[in-house]
Amino acid sequence: MNVTNIMEDIIQKEIIKNLNQLHMSCTCEHCLSDVLALSLNELPPRYIVNQERSPYVRAIYEADRQGSINILKTISKAAKLVSDNRRCGLTRE
Amino acid sequence: MNVTNIMEDIIQKEIIKNLNQLHMSCTCEHCLSDVLALSLNELPPRYIVNQERSPYVRAIYEADRQGSINILKTISKAAKLVSDNRRCGLTRE
Numbered sequence: 349m350n351v352t353n354i355m356e357d358i359i360q361k362e363i364i365k366n367l368n369q370l371h372m373s374c375t376c377e378h379c380l381s382d383v384l385a386l387s388l389n390e391l392p393p394r395y396i397v398n399q400e401r402s403p404y405v406r407a408i409y410e411a412d413r414q415g416s417i418n419i420l421k422t423i424s425k426a427a428k429l430v431s432d433n434r435r436c437g438l439t440r441e
Numbered sequence: 442m443n444v445t446n447i448m449e450d451i452i453q454k455e456i457i458k459n460l461n462q463l464h465m466s467c468t469c470e471h472c473l474s475d476v477l478a479l480s481l482n483e484l485p486p487r488y489i490v491n492q493e494r495s496p497y498v499r500a501i502y503e504a505d506r507q508g509s510i511n512i513l514k515t516i517s518k519a520a521k522l523v524s525d526n527r528r529c530g531l532t533r534e
Contacts, residue, residue, distance in 0.1 A: 349453055349456070349470065349473050349474045349477045350470070350474050351449070351474055351477050351478045351481065353446060353481070353486070356444070360442055363442070377442065377443070378490065378491075380442050381442045381443050381444055381490040381491075382490055384442045384444050384488075385444045385488040385489060385490050386488075388444065388446070388486055388488040389485070389486055389487065389488050392482070393446070393481055393482055393486045394482065395477075395478040395479075395481040395482050396478060397471065397474040397475055397478050398471075398474075
């Protein structure tokens, strides 16, 4: 069974695009993955079956102004939570 | 950034485990992927960052009786929808 949540790609790109404005205390792989996971758990998933339709569905999502504002708000909240409660410090022994 | 929605694995296993009881008119890869995508879009995602924790989080989910009943209800609804509106017929030219 071959499915993809296109929100993973959309949110990952938004995090990278807005990284400077997020003012995170750490931007290591672990912290960014935490922001991505937290954001994905807050936003409705958009699973699709075949990859060919993904640009079509992605375009609809990107054209949805309210959707992108909502994503940015969710990412900023997640970035603050991760910055205030960094877990990566635990893995750097 | 490396994240996984553990619900993908949990629901896929439930679909396979209950395949006979779902009475689907077609169980091809496309139809089963449609059932998985529809079910994942209905249920809250459970994204985690590092793979090592996944057995731990999965165990919590599998111990959650209400959660598994909810999954089965969602899968059965999706299976009926897919069976009544098969898309795979379009791809078999």
